Amino acid sequence: MSRPSDLVQGTLDLLLLKILALEPLNGWAISQRLKVVSGEVLQVSDGSLYPALHKLEQEGWIASEWKPSENNRRAKFYSLTRLGRRQLQIEAANWTRLSDAITQVVRLEEA
């Protein structure tokens, strides 16, 4: 399974889950939202987005539904499932722990 090399392992999953926790979106909208929320710092290539989404779907964390999009075309909308919400909590907690630990390490070096 391929993961974006420019993101910390597992971070993309967390980002996607978080974005979908706010509202159901289709693929294109997710890619736009990613760009906006991360302030273009986190570069997610268009190509790696869809395998990641499909993987989350197959894990049962997000569900998909075909609906008309804003320009009245058929688009696949993803939304968070109950399992996904739980997964988001777990991954968010993991991330906080990890980043806290790294921050501390980084500060140690500075001191």
Place this chain on the structure above:
Amino acid sequence: MRIEHWFYTLPLRLRSLFRRRRVERDLDDELQDHLDHKTSEFLAQGLPPLQARRAALRAMDGLTQRKEQCREARRVGFIEDTIDDIRYGIRVLKKSPGFTAVAALTLALAIGANAVVFGVANRLILHPLGLPHAESLYGLQRPTFFGRLSYPDYADLRDRNRSFESLAGYGVASVGLDTGDTSTRAWLLEATGNYFDALGVQPYLGKFFHASDEHGPDSAPYLVLSYGYWHSHFQDDRNVVGRVVRLNKHPFTIIGVTPPDFQGAILFFFPAGYVPLVDQEQMDGVNLLDSRANNRSVFQALGRLKPGVTPAQAVADLNSIGNYLEKTYPKEDSQMTFQLAPPGLYGDYLGRPVRAFLAALTLLAGLILLAACANLGSLFAARASDRAREVALRLALGSSRSRILRTLLTEAVLISLLGGVAGLIGSKVLLDWLSVWQPVPRFPIHLLLAPDGNVYAFALVVALLSGLLFGIVPVRQVMRTDPYQVVKAGTRVIGGRRVTLRDLLLVGQIAICAVLVTASMVAVRGMTRSMDARLGFEPANVMLADTDLVMAGYNGDAVPAMQKRMMDAVAAIPGVTSVGLTDQPPLGEDGKAPVVFAEQTTDLRPANALGRAMSYNISPEYFRAAGTVLLAGRAIDWHDDRNAPRVSVVNQEFARKIFGSVPGAVGHYFKLRDGTRVQAAGVVEDGKYGSLTEDPEMAMFHPLMQSPSSVTWLIVRSNREPRQMAAILRKTLRNLDQSLPVTIQTWSQEMDSAWFAARVATVSLGVLGLMGAVLAVSGIFGMAAYSVSKRLRELGIRMALGARRSEVLQAGLGRAVKLLAIGSVLGLILGMLSARVLAAVVFQATPRDPMVLGGVVLAMMMLGLLATWIPAQRALSLDPSTLLREE
């Protein structure tokens, strides 16, 4: 958590598998949507349409790879590949229907044979009794009398033992059952009162009788019907409970019906119903309930061990009671030692030979399967080398070797499943047919062999395993394939003259087939020999009419009077040359063998006896009607009645053993157990009395007038056609007494039960031998045809260069014939060794019989000739010019 996970993901997986096209279109649409958005973004930035499109694609970073990643996320790749393999396999197999049919048929035979043998073992040995906790149920066995007990001995064992919850027993009786409309003969079990309670069965209708219902002889006129008899003779009439029917003219009340799946404690005997054993006198016409010396009342004693009691403890317990009984009743009781065995197959008496026979069959069926796998293995190896080019091409195009092997294995498994299903259908037909078959017409004997889930599962597993087994034969070949060499050189890479795996497989297969052919020859030969063996009587042209006069209410002096009337009436039928009467024909089912003593013996305890002699009570005409030859002295005549001194005619073996010689026996005396002095008036030839395979046994024939019996077998020798004779006999006897049920059959039919075991053995071994032969033919044929087709070009060149026909044949088929010869010799030797095992089952089986040896050699040669005929024709009809022009 897990369940919720599956709640979301299972529909997705199923969708991925079964709505694959839809899922693929969705993926395309989704990515296309993204690309459209992206393109319009680039367009907005001012790029020309074509470049905008290209830029959008580039941003996707390889559309095809991304799609493949999305597919991988579905996690059904393995299944999808398998489905692809199966589709491909079906296509390939469809392309060569001949090969597919032969391969599947070969396997169908082999798997069918195994399924049948397993089905029989499954019913008879693995899951015998459909009773609750059948594993704690044991039957009693004794070293003699086939485990039979006298009623007083049974009662003592029942009351004194501490090992059984409840010790039950039963006997078998044939009675006249009169429902008011019809009078028919029916087989009943005479069961002790505790029988149903000891087995732990509940009635389907009404109630059962219990120990508390027994109050001495003829005190419990209750009949429990079996479900099958109730179904077939009372049309499922639920009001039957409470109805009164007549058994041997005595009124009995039907009190209940047994459940449908209850078949008693014995697996193959299906009685019409059950009556209390205390009614013995009404059923059998004699009351032996008080006779300790007569080991006839209880056919088998059985019961459940108490919890915590081991079989060894129970045996010790029974033996100490037996020891006590022998000491207390030295005149009556001997050999009161016991063993325990599962009751279903009548303990070890039938159980041991049945198990031995099934073990032999399992072995042979396993060999068949092995031969079939070897056969298919070499076929697959041949195909794989034919397909070397295809394999090489796929390898060159980047397919992995394991993927190719999977494809080949899938083909093998497909064939094996095809064969497995066909074999299973065949075996089900055969087993169902065997289940309704009544091997011995007189008796309600069936073998319930209908296959259950175990058999289906077994066949499926065997099919899969054998598919994998022969499927892996070409593995080495594929692993070694060098795509570059094959594509460059074509398929015509002819190996050296080394011994290949295929050769070994063929030799092995032929050896196995030769073993099977040898085994069946030995069996068939044994059977024909035992047909010729001297029986001590001539069953040809004889009709038997048997009945028990008790069934029509005769007793006392009415019995011999009626018997005399029957003989006179039958003798008056035109065409009848002689009529004899006996209480039991030789090779009958219920032979008696009481002890005999020397004349001077006074202490008549069994231990002092000279031996046991088969005992028959016969009319004066019996020997002439039966065709038994008188060797010395005189036969019995009408003067040997109750007022005359006791006489008897003995057989050769008796004369030799008791009196030293045949002439020395005439006029001398011996004693019976009750002290009666009997004079041997004459000597007749030896015969078979208990079974066809027995060693010579002693026998004595008493005059019917001196020891009367209500059991009546008329031996009618005539020169008329049997069916016609049967009709006249029936009419004649009905005219004498309409209420007397009589069974009429030819003596040969009656002997079916004696022949049963030998016939079953011969037929099953014969069928397996035939299968072996078929496999040998298809194996040699496959090999020969393949080797001819492989070398067509070479043979063509040879012919073009002027080779003679014999040389062409030699080149094309020499190897196949050589392998055939090696395999046959190997198989013959193995077969000779294994035939020793057969001797235990098949009468007169000896492998050192020139007929067998010659027969096997001839059979294998014929098979070889048959199998190489078509390939040889093909090799000889080659036209070198067309052949060489082809390539």
